[in-house]
Amino acid sequence: MDIRIGLADDQQLFLRSLSALISSFPGFSVSAEALNGEEMLLKLRDAEERPHIVLLDVSMPVMDGCMTAERIRISFPEVKTVALSMKQDDDSVLKMLRAGCCAYLLKDIDPHELKWALTQIYSSGYYNAGFIKVNLNRLLLHDQHKQPVITDREREFLKYASSDLTYKQIASKMFLSEKTVDGYREALFSKFNVKSRVGMVLEAVRRDLLRI
Amino acid sequence: MDIRIGLADDQQLFLRSLSALISSFPGFSVSAEALNGEEMLLKLRDAEERPHIVLLDVSMPVMDGCMTAERIRISFPEVKTVALSMKQDDDSVLKMLRAGCCAYLLKDIDPHELKWALTQIYSSGYYNAGFIKVNLNRLLLHDQHKQPVITDREREFLKYASSDLTYKQIASKMFLSEKTVDGYREALFSKFNVKSRVGMVLEAVRRDLLRI
DNA sequence: TTCAAATACCGGAAATTTCCGGGTATCCAA
DNA sequence: TTGGATACCCGGAAATTTCCGGTATTTGAA
Incomplete structure (x- = not known):
C-alpha cells in the first residue's frame, strides 16, 4: 500500500514537478494536488482515499499554509500536515508548528532527505530537519514573547x-x-x-x- | 533521439522535481542539472552530449541567469537558452532576451505548455509565451532608455x-x-x-x- | 592615446527620520 | 469599574538622509 501524499502550492510548475518527483519514489503516490489551501480542503472533503500526508506551501493566495494546516487539523485530524517554505524565519516556523504541522521543510531540501522525511512522518508521526532541531527549544521558550500582533x-x-x-x-x-x-x-x-x-x-x- | 534538457536553479527541490517532470515527458531527457550558473557552465564544458536546451533560473547565486545565458551563447552557441522566472517585469525579460534567450517562461506555467514550448524551441528555435508577445514591440522600442547598468x-x-x-x-x-x-x-x-x-x-x- | 566610466573624496544646507517625553477618548472584557 | 488595547494628538531635539555644488585618480575600451 502506497503512502499517499497531497500537495498544495500556488506555483503550478513546482506543484506538478514535485508531484512527478514524489510519484517516482517507490512506495509513494500523489493523491491530491491544489493551487491553494481552499482547493486542498475541497479535495480532502471529496476524496475517497485521503492523503496520509499533505505538504503545504506557507505562502499561498486565497488561503495560506497556516490557516490551511489549522483547518485540516480540525476537519481531518488523521491527515498529517507538513509545512514547505523558502523561508526559515522563526515566526513562520512557529506559526506553522502551532497550526499543527508535524514538520517544517525548506524548499531547497535534498530529494533524498524529503523522501526520508516523508517516510519518518508516516511511520513515527514527526520529523525534524536539522536546522529546526537546534532552535526548537529556544523558540518554544520565548514563544509568547514573539508573534507581536499587528493591527x-x-x-x-x-x-x-x-x-x-x-x-x-x-x-x-x-x-x-x-x-x-x-x-x-x-x-x-x-x-x-x-x-x-x-x-x-x-x-x-x-x-x-x-x-x- | 531524445531532446536533451539542461536545468539550472538554486532551489534544490524545484530543480530535482522539474527534472523528474521533464524526464517523464516522452522524448525528453535531462542531461545536466546545476544549482547555479557556474556549475552549469562547467557541466556544459565537460559534457559528452550537451543539452539542446538549457532552462535558466533568472536569479541564482554565484552566477545569475543573465550572465549564464550570455556565457553559454558565447561558448556554446549551439545550445539554446530559456529563461525561467517568477517575475515578469520588463527589465528582467529584456535582459534575458538580450542575453540571447530564445524564450522567457514563468514558473507557474502549465506543464503541458512547458512541454509544448520546449518542443517548439527545439524545432523552430523560439517560443513566445502569450504575455510576452503583447509587450515585445513596446519593450524593444524603449529599449535603450531602460536597463541602467548597476556596477x-x-x-x-x-x-x-x-x-x-x-x-x-x-x-x-x-x-x-x-x-x-x-x-x-x-x-x-x-x-x-x-x-x-x-x-x-x-x-x-x-x-x-x-x-x- | 584619448575618452568615458568607475571609483574615491569634500562641504554645506535643507528635509526627513528617529527618539524622547507627555497627553486624551473610546471600547471591551474581566 | 478598572485595566488594557486601540486610535489619536503634541513639542522638541538629535541623528540621519537627501540634495546641491564640486575635484582627482584609475582603468579599460575605442
Missing part, C-alpha cells in the same frame, strides 16, 4: 511605508496627523525590533505582511 | 542598504568615506528613479538585485 491600521501604514512617500505624505493619505503615523512607526519598530524604516519594511516582507 | 560596488552597497545600518555604518563596513557611499546612493536613486532609501531597496528587490 489593521499598522498594516495599512506598512503598505504606504513601503514606497517613496515621506511620513508627512503618508499621514495625509491616511487622513491622520504626522504624529499619529509616527506612533505607528514607533510601535512597529519595537514589535519588529528594528531601528529604521528600511528594516521595518524588509521585516514586514519577511513576515509576509507585505508583498513586493 | 559591482553599487550592488554591494545595495546589500548593506537593505538593513538597519546607517550610511555611516555602511561606509565603515565597505572601508569607504561617507561621501563615497553617498555617491552610490545618489547614482542608484537616479538609475532607479526613486527618492528614498526605502524606494531604492524595494526597486532593487523587484529587479532581482537583492534577495530578501
Whole structure:
C-alpha cells in the first residue's frame, strides 16, 4: 500500500514537478494536488482515499499554509500536515508548528532527505530537519514573547511605508496627523525590533505582511 | 533521439522535481542539472552530449541567469537558452532576451505548455509565451532608455542598504568615506528613479538585485 | 592615446527620520 | 469599574538622509 501524499502550492510548475518527483519514489503516490489551501480542503472533503500526508506551501493566495494546516487539523485530524517554505524565519516556523504541522521543510531540501522525511512522518508521526532541531527549544521558550500582533491600521501604514512617500505624505493619505503615523512607526519598530524604516519594511516582507 | 534538457536553479527541490517532470515527458531527457550558473557552465564544458536546451533560473547565486545565458551563447552557441522566472517585469525579460534567450517562461506555467514550448524551441528555435508577445514591440522600442547598468560596488552597497545600518555604518563596513557611499546612493536613486532609501531597496528587490 | 566610466573624496544646507517625553477618548472584557 | 488595547494628538531635539555644488585618480575600451 502506497503512502499517499497531497500537495498544495500556488506555483503550478513546482506543484506538478514535485508531484512527478514524489510519484517516482517507490512506495509513494500523489493523491491530491491544489493551487491553494481552499482547493486542498475541497479535495480532502471529496476524496475517497485521503492523503496520509499533505505538504503545504506557507505562502499561498486565497488561503495560506497556516490557516490551511489549522483547518485540516480540525476537519481531518488523521491527515498529517507538513509545512514547505523558502523561508526559515522563526515566526513562520512557529506559526506553522502551532497550526499543527508535524514538520517544517525548506524548499531547497535534498530529494533524498524529503523522501526520508516523508517516510519518518508516516511511520513515527514527526520529523525534524536539522536546522529546526537546534532552535526548537529556544523558540518554544520565548514563544509568547514573539508573534507581536499587528493591527489593521499598522498594516495599512506598512503598505504606504513601503514606497517613496515621506511620513508627512503618508499621514495625509491616511487622513491622520504626522504624529499619529509616527506612533505607528514607533510601535512597529519595537514589535519588529528594528531601528529604521528600511528594516521595518524588509521585516514586514519577511513576515509576509507585505508583498513586493 | 531524445531532446536533451539542461536545468539550472538554486532551489534544490524545484530543480530535482522539474527534472523528474521533464524526464517523464516522452522524448525528453535531462542531461545536466546545476544549482547555479557556474556549475552549469562547467557541466556544459565537460559534457559528452550537451543539452539542446538549457532552462535558466533568472536569479541564482554565484552566477545569475543573465550572465549564464550570455556565457553559454558565447561558448556554446549551439545550445539554446530559456529563461525561467517568477517575475515578469520588463527589465528582467529584456535582459534575458538580450542575453540571447530564445524564450522567457514563468514558473507557474502549465506543464503541458512547458512541454509544448520546449518542443517548439527545439524545432523552430523560439517560443513566445502569450504575455510576452503583447509587450515585445513596446519593450524593444524603449529599449535603450531602460536597463541602467548597476556596477559591482553599487550592488554591494545595495546589500548593506537593505538593513538597519546607517550610511555611516555602511561606509565603515565597505572601508569607504561617507561621501563615497553617498555617491552610490545618489547614482542608484537616479538609475532607479526613486527618492528614498526605502524606494531604492524595494526597486532593487523587484529587479532581482537583492534577495530578501 | 584619448575618452568615458568607475571609483574615491569634500562641504554645506535643507528635509526627513528617529527618539524622547507627555497627553486624551473610546471600547471591551474581566 | 478598572485595566488594557486601540486610535489619536503634541513639542522638541538629535541623528540621519537627501540634495546641491564640486575635484582627482584609475582603468579599460575605442
